Amino acid sequence: MDKLLNDFSPGLFVVQTILLLLLIFLMVKFAWKPILNSLNEREEGIQDALDAAEKAKLEMQNLQADNDKLLKEARAEREAMLKEARELKNKMIDDAKTEAQTQANNMIAQAQAAIESEKKSAMAELKSHVSSLSIEIAEKVVRQELSNKDKQFELVESMLGDAKLN
Amino acid sequence: MLFASTIALAETPVKDGANDGGQIDTKTEVEEYILHHIQDSHDFHLFSYTNDAGERKHIGFPLPVIIWTSNGLTTFMSSEFHHDDSGQVIVEKNGLKFTKIHSKIYELDAGASTVAFDEDHHATNAHKVLDFSITKSVVGVLLIGLLMFVWFSRLAKQYKKKAIPTGFGRVLEPLVLYVRDEIARPNIGEKHYRRFTGYLMTVFFFIWILNLLGLTPFGFNVTGQLAVTACLAIFTLIIYTASGNKDYWMHILWMPGVPILIRPVLALIELAGALIIKPFSLLVRLFANISAGHIVVMSLIAIMFTLKKSLGVVGATSLSLVLSFFITLIEVLVAFLQAYIFTMLSALFIGMAVAEHDHDHDHDDHGHEIPDAEDVRADFI
Amino acid sequence: MYNLIGAGLIVIGAGIGLGQIGGKAMEGIARQPEATGKIQTAMIIIAALLEGLAFGALFLGK
Numbered sequence: 001m002d003k004l005l006n007d008f009s010p011g012l013f014v015v016q017t018i019l020l021l022l023l024i025f026l027m028v029k030f031a032w033k034p035i036l037n038s039l040n041e042r043e044e045g046i047q048d049a050l051d052a053a054e055k056a057k058l059e060m061q062n063l064q065a066d067n068d069k070l071l072k073e074a075r076a077e078r079e080a081m082l083k084e085a086r087e088l089k090n091k092m093i094d095d096a097k098t099e100a101q102t103q104a105n106n107m108i109a110q111a112q113a114a115i116e117s118e119k120k121s122a123m124a125e126l127k128s129h130v131s132s133l134s135i136e137i138a139e140k141v142v143r144q145e146l147s148n149k150d151k152q153f154e155l156v157e158s159m160l161g162d163a164k165l166n
Numbered sequence: 167m168l169f170a171s172t173i174a175l176a177e178t179p180v181k182d183g184a185n186d187g188g189q190i191d192t193k194t195e196v197e198e199y200i201l202h203h204i205q206d207s208h209d210f211h212l213f214s215y216t217n218d219a220g221e222r223k224h225i226g227f228p229l230p231v232i233i234w235t236s237n238g239l240t241t242f243m244s245s246e247f248h249h250d251d252s253g254q255v256i257v258e259k260n261g262l263k264f265t266k267i268h269s270k271i272y273e274l275d276a277g278a279s280t281v282a283f284d285e286d287h288h289a290t291n292a293h294k295v296l297d298f299s300i301t302k303s304v305v306g307v308l309l310i311g312l313l314m315f316v317w318f319s320r321l322a323k324q325y326k327k328k329a330i331p332t333g334f335g336r337v338l339e340p341l342v343l344y345v346r347d348e349i350a351r352p353n354i355g356e357k358h359y360r361r362f363t364g365y366l367m368t369v370f371f372f373i374w375i376l377n378l379l380g381l382t383p384f385g386f387n388v389t390g391q392l393a394v395t396a397c398l399a400i401f402t403l404i405i406y407t408a409s410g411n412k413d414y415w416m417h418i419l420w421m422p423g424v425p426i427l428i429r430p431v432l433a434l435i436e437l438a439g440a441l442i443i444k445p446f447s448l449l450v451r452l453f454a455n456i457s458a459g460h461i462v463v464m465s466l467i468a469i470m471f472t473l474k475k476s477l478g479v480v481g482a483t484s485l486s487l488v489l490s491f492f493i494t495l496i497e498v499l500v501a502f503l504q505a506y507i508f509t510m511l512s513a514l515f516i517g518m519a520v521a522e523h524d525h526d527h528d529h530d531d532h533g534h535e536i537p538d539a540e541d542v543r544a545d546f547i
Numbered sequence: 548m549y550n551l552i553g554a555g556l557i558v559i560g561a562g563i564g565l566g567q568i569g570g571k572a573m574e575g576i577a578r579q580p581e582a583t584g585k586i587q588t589a590m591i592i593i594a595a596l597l598e599g600l601a602f603g604a605l606f607l608g609k
Contacts, residue, residue, distance in 0.1 A: 004392060004606055009270070011233075011297035012206060012393035015304050020397055023311045023372065028364035031318035035342055036363060038325030045329070447599030454602040507595040514592065 196468040202251065203464060204387050204457050205269040206301045208244035212384070224249050229305065234296035235262055235273050244299070253281040253289065264295075271297050306388040310375045314368075318342075345370050345509065353513035358409075358520045362513070365405060369398060370509040377456060377501030381463075381494060389504070390456040392449070399449035402512040403441070410519035444515055448508060455504050459497045466490040550608045557608070561601035568594050 144151060211226035228245035240260045247255050253267040256274065263274040265281055272292035274281065282290045300308075321335045321342075331339050345367050350359045376388045388394055416422065418436040420429055469486035477485065572590040576583050 006270075007205065008392045008396070009206060009297060010393070011299065012301065012303060012391060013397055014296075015298055016307060016394050016397040017400075019304070019307050019311060020368075020372070020401060023314070024365060024368045024401075026311075026315055027318060027368045031315065031322050032364040032367055034322035034325060035318065036346070036360070038322070038329070039339075039343065039346075042325075042329045447596065447603060450602045450606055451595060451599040454606065455598075503591070507591065510588075510592060511595060 191471045193472050196465075196472060200461055200464045200468070202269070203385055204390055204460050206303045206387075206391055207269055208247070208266065208271070208299055208301055209249070210302055210305065211249075229300050229302065231271065231297075231299045233264070233271055233273075234298065235260065235264075237262055240264075253283075253292075256280070265292065267292075271295055271299070302386060303388045303391050303394060306376060306379055306386040307394070310372060310379060310388075314371055314375065318371075341371070342367065349506070349509050349513050353510065354517040354520065357522075358517075361409075362405065362516050365401070366509050366513055369401070369512065370505050373398070373452065373508055374502060374505035377505060378498070380456060380460060381497055381501065387456065387460055389452055390460055392453050395449040395453040398452070398508065399445040402448060402515060403445040405512075406515045406519040407440070409516065411522070413522065414519045444511075448511060452504055452508055455500060459493075459500055463490055463493055463497060466493055553608045554605055557601055557604045561597060564597045565594060568597065 141155070144155070146152075208231055209226055209228045211224060213226075214222060214224045216222050228243045230241060231244050232239065232241045234240075237260050240262070242257065242259050246257045247266045251266055251268060253265045253272070255265065256279070257264045263279070265272050265274065267281070267289060271294070272281070272289055273295045274292045278291040281292055284290050317334065317338060321331055321338050324331045324335050346359075346363055349370070350363045350366050354362055373389055376386070379386045380389060418440055419433045421432045421436070424432060466486055466489045469489065470483050473482040473485065476482075568590055572586050575586045579586075
């Protein structure tokens with residue numbers, strides 16, 4: 001302990017105290033403060049950049065989700081539209097078909113009616129023709145009969161022959 | 167080993183044996199030389215040799231001596247002592263006589279013309295003066311202070327231009343970050359560490375670079391000077407005493423959760439711990455580690471001379487080289503470790519002084535306090 | 548002479564203490580390698596405190 005106290009130099013202690021005070025003051029003012037401030041700034045900058053990147057990523061994810069949603073909606077809409085169109089098409093075809101059917105049926109009915117009436121009128125005409133024709137024939141036959149007696153016989157004979165053949 | 171050699175070498179009686187022209191080759195001379203080296207010196211001595219004429223020549227340069235004497239401030243160059251360190255050379259300045267004994271400057275009492283010694287080799291007719299000389303240690307401090315200032319202010323300037331330093335700044339930046347993130351921040355706490363980081367960084371780099379400087383062949387031993395380490399420790403003491411908050415003082419002076427009767431005793435112990443033991447352990451640790459390191463390295467180098475007879479020149483030299491090489495490597499580690507520990511403990515003490523005890527102490531069934539980790543740590547230190 | 552014996556005793560005590568610190572720290576690290584950093588820091592601090600004590604005693608006796 002004595003030796004230690006003997007080694008201790010009060011002068012050096014004073015000089016060292018002054019120099020250390022000076023050194024601390026100078027270092028804090030000209031070195032540590034600017035260095036630590038810059039380091040803090042840099043770290044904050046890095047943190048901000050990281051935060052921003054994280055935020056951007058999140059936004060991207062949101063956007064992606066939105067996109068997906070939109071896409072899904074669009075797809076559903078297209079699907080719905082297609083379905084609607086298909087239904088419309090089918091309906092139109094069906095409508096057309098039924099209309100055509102009814103029209104055809106109508107036409108057929110009209111045609112049948114027309115044919116029926118034509119047939120009736122034709123039959124009527126035919127009937128009148130036949131009657132007039134038979135009257136004429138009868139007239140002619142009668143006339144000839146009246147003019148020629150032989151012939152009348154002949155005719156009757158032939159007619160009878162025909163009837164025999166029947 | 168470190169302790170043992172410190173003691174063994176320190177206990178050797180000092181003899182003034184310079185009859186062979188000042189060559190250092192015997193055991194006692196080596197021990198004396200080592201003891202001389204770990205003390206501060208008034209001149210910057212690089213090496214000595216004996217010339218052809220048999221004269222001992224010392225190469226180095228003198229440093230100014232500035233002393234406060236009974237006649238006021240006196241200055242002269244240390245070359246006037248002619249490398250004498252045993253009180254033989256008397257320098258007359260300002261009407262007073264001065265001499266240098268073991269790196270200390272003594273002022274001779276009035277009327278005395280030579281120094282008289284008692285049997286313990288203490289001067290009887292001379293007294294020490296207040297010595298503000300620019301000694302070798304002061305040169306070391308100035309050198310390192312300048313170096314630190316240049317390095318770190320350049321780093322600070324680099325940050326103004328861009329965020330990432332270049333060149334030597336790239337070496338310094340991780341060190342700065344290390345001190346801030348590994349020493350200041352965890353020990354002081356997120357809230358207060360900014361106030362003390364400047365001091366801690368200054369002290370860390372100051373001690374570390376001076377420790378490393380001590381390992382160079384220039385033979386600085388700045389952090390092995392009690393005055394220097396005492397100054398550093400007292401700075402820490404002042405800082406943590408001045409920044410101690412209410413909780414800190416209450417835990418020292420009137421420890422809560424302890425029986426009333428024990429509190430004054432505890433206060434005494436705590437006060438002694440905070441004001442004496444903590445700074446004392448700081449100053450002694452640094453001083454002893456660095457001094458012991460220097461002594462060991464120099465003793466191992468001295469094996470070259472002391473074991474020359476028993477091992478031969480080659481054997482002694484190679485043994486000395488191998489041993490001193492490895493011990494020097496360890497000393498490089500110790501240089502960092504001591505700077506780290508000094509800064510770390512300073513940060514810890516400051517952290518304890520500014521810690522906020524916002525937690526309620528848990529009490530067990532008998533009303534005694536269950537110590538939490540912080541209290542245990544505080545008691546331990 | 549006596550203070551040399553005292554120094555020896557101090558060194559023995561400090562050695563035992565340092566051995567305990569180092570050994571327990573190693574055990575702790577082996578058990579929990581992920582806590583290596585914390586254990587090392589605590590180990591260095593405690594070793595430094597012990598060292599301060601030992602040096603203090605040595606120099607008081609010197």
